[in-house]
Amino acid sequence: MSCSRKTRRQLWRRRLCGILSLNLALAPIAAQAIDVNAAKNAGVDISRENPLRAPNQQPEPNSLEAGIWSDAAKAELKASSSGERTPHRELETYVQSVVARILGVRSLEVRTYVMERPFFNASVAPNGYTEVWTGLLLRVQTEDELAFVLGHEAGHFMRSHSLQAYQEYKDRQAATLALSIVIAVAATSAAANANSIGAANNIMNSASTLVDVVYLGSLASFLGYNREKESAADIYGYDFAQTGGYYPRAGEGIWRRQIDETAASDDERKRRSPTRINVFGSHPLELERIEALRKYDLELNGNTQSTNTNESQSRANYRSRIRPYLASWLRDDLRRRDFGQTVFVINNLLIDKADGGVLNFYKGEALRLRAKPGDLDLALAAYLEAKAYTDAPVETNRQLGEIYRRQDRKPEALAAYKAYVAAVPNAEDAWIIQDLISQLEQ
Numbered sequence: 001m002s003c004s005r006k007t008r009r010q011l012w013r014r015r016l017c018g019i020l021s022l023n024l025a026l027a028p029i030a031a032q033a034i035d036v037n038a039a040k041n042a043g044v045d046i047s048r049e050n051p052l053r054a055p056n057q058q059p060e061p062n063s064l065e066a067g068i069w070s071d072a073a074k075a076e077l078k079a080s081s082s083g084e085r086t087p088h089r090e091l092e093t094y095v096q097s098v099v100a101r102i103l104g105v106r107s108l109e110v111r112t113y114v115m116e117r118p119f120f121n122a123s124v125a126p127n128g129y130t131e132v133w134t135g136l137l138l139r140v141q142t143e144d145e146l147a148f149v150l151g152h153e154a155g156h157f158m159r160s161h162s163l164q165a166y167q168e169y170k171d172r173q174a175a176t177l178a179l180s181i182v183i184a185v186a187a188t189s190a191a192a193n194a195n196s197i198g199a200a201n202n203i204m205n206s207a208s209t210l211v212d213v214v215y216l217g218s219l220a221s222f223l224g225y226n227r228e229k230e231s232a233a234d235i236y237g238y239d240f241a242q243t244g245g246y247y248p249r250a251g252e253g254i255w256r257r258q259i260d261e262t263a264a265s266d267d268e269r270k271r272r273s274p275t276r277i278n279v280f281g282s283h284p285l286e287l288e289r290i291e292a293l294r295k296y297d298l299e300l301n302g303n304t305q306s307t308n309t310n311e312s313q314s315r316a317n318y319r320s321r322i323r324p325y326l327a328s329w330l331r332d333d334l335r336r337r338d339f340g341q342t343v344f345v346i347n348n349l350l351i352d353k354a355d356g357g358v359l360n361f362y363k364g365e366a367l368r369l370r371a372k373p374g375d376l377d378l379a380l381a382a383y384l385e386a387k388a389y390t391d392a393p394v395e396t397n398r399q400l401g402e403i404y405r406r407q408d409r410k411p412e413a414l415a416a417y418k419a420y421v422a423a424v425p426n427a428e429d430a431w432i433i434q435d436l437i438s439q440l441e442q
């Protein structure tokens with residue numbers, strides 16, 4: 001990738017913004033029962049971690065942290081009024097309730113915004129400004145998993161990881177460079193943060209399609225947390241989830257699915273890239289981290305693995321929370337144009353034998369849009385499956401008609417198109433379909 005001066009500057013802004021929105025901020029809880037020895041036996045050394053932030057701890061005046069907080073406040077203001085913030089306040093309230101459950105009284109130090117962006121990402125800025133993206137909410141399958149991810153982020157915040165990462169980075173750089181970064185953050189982090197997908201597009205020089213911000217993450221990785229901090233945050237995520245009364249091993253499941261989703265990508269480069277759980281440059285997710293979580297659980301429970309006796313109910317409960325948004329989130333996910341991953345996500349949602357109409361319809365959409373050899377037949381099967389459910393979108397018949405038409409199956413195409421027009425005679429595209437019907441009848 002060639003970098004014009006302008007593009008380089010944008011890169012810097014993204015990197016900075018990454019620091020801000022990385023994983024810092026949630027507020028601590030009364031007492032986290034972290035077992036340093038159990039973590040050590042699981043392969044994670046947290047003995048030299050920063051102390052927990054004090055409740056409502058504010059930065060020292062005129063300190064580096066004060067400057068970062070000030071920038072984060074600007075970014076937060078922008079995000080809170082951004083068009084990408086979900087209009088569904090009940091959804092935000094729900095996510096905030098999970099934060100409250102894991103952080104207790106210290107959740108008051110955190111302000112959570114749900115942003116409608118089709119990528120797996122959660123981040124907490126140093127001042128407590130928190131973003132959770134809808135791409136994450138689509139991929140999480142239980143509230144336990146959401147609690148773990150939020151707890152992981154809270155861990156970064158409570159242990160001042162981002163400030164430390166920033167300080168270490170700054171120490172390595174020439175003062176002038178560091179200064180220019182601070183200025184760039186002050187000037188642009190808010191705007192960049194509020195429009196990250198657009199910014200990603202600019203950076204990657206791609207005009208026509210959404211770029212996977214995973215790549216942005218690798219560009220910005222030098223500002224991310226190191227492996228030790230990520231592993232420590234996993235331990236905190238486990239502990240926060242447990243403190244909130246959640247199934248503490250949920251983290252293993254969500255992390256494993258993220259790795260599997262990387263492997264399901266249509267894009268070979270992405271399949272070969274490390275899995276990232278935060279678009280702003282966190283350390284890659286490796287299998288060792290999942291193994292450490294498993295060992296930590298064993299250590300805490302006298303060599304007996306925790307089990308979840310309530311999993312199907314947890315899945316059903318969480319699905320009922322996200323059901324109203326499934327269709328629009330899946331539509332957004334298609335914009336990433338990684339249809340292998342979209343199908344992977346949908347197949348995981350289909351395990352529950354619910355929402356079969358919506359899920360199979362968007363599976364059909366992903367396969368139809370990918371259009372590899374054999375995909376059209378698979379799309380047809382998915383649309384037909386969708387039709388068997390009462391929640392099939394009305395467009396299912398239109399898409400069936402389209403595939404039948406392409407396959408020269410006139411009678412089936414006509415029947416499907418007619419069913420569509422009959423169901424929604426005032427649809428915007430009804431006249432187009434009517435036109436196709438006329439052509440087919442000639």
Ligand SMILES: [Zn+2]
Binds near residue numbers: 023225
């Ligand atoms: Zn992290």
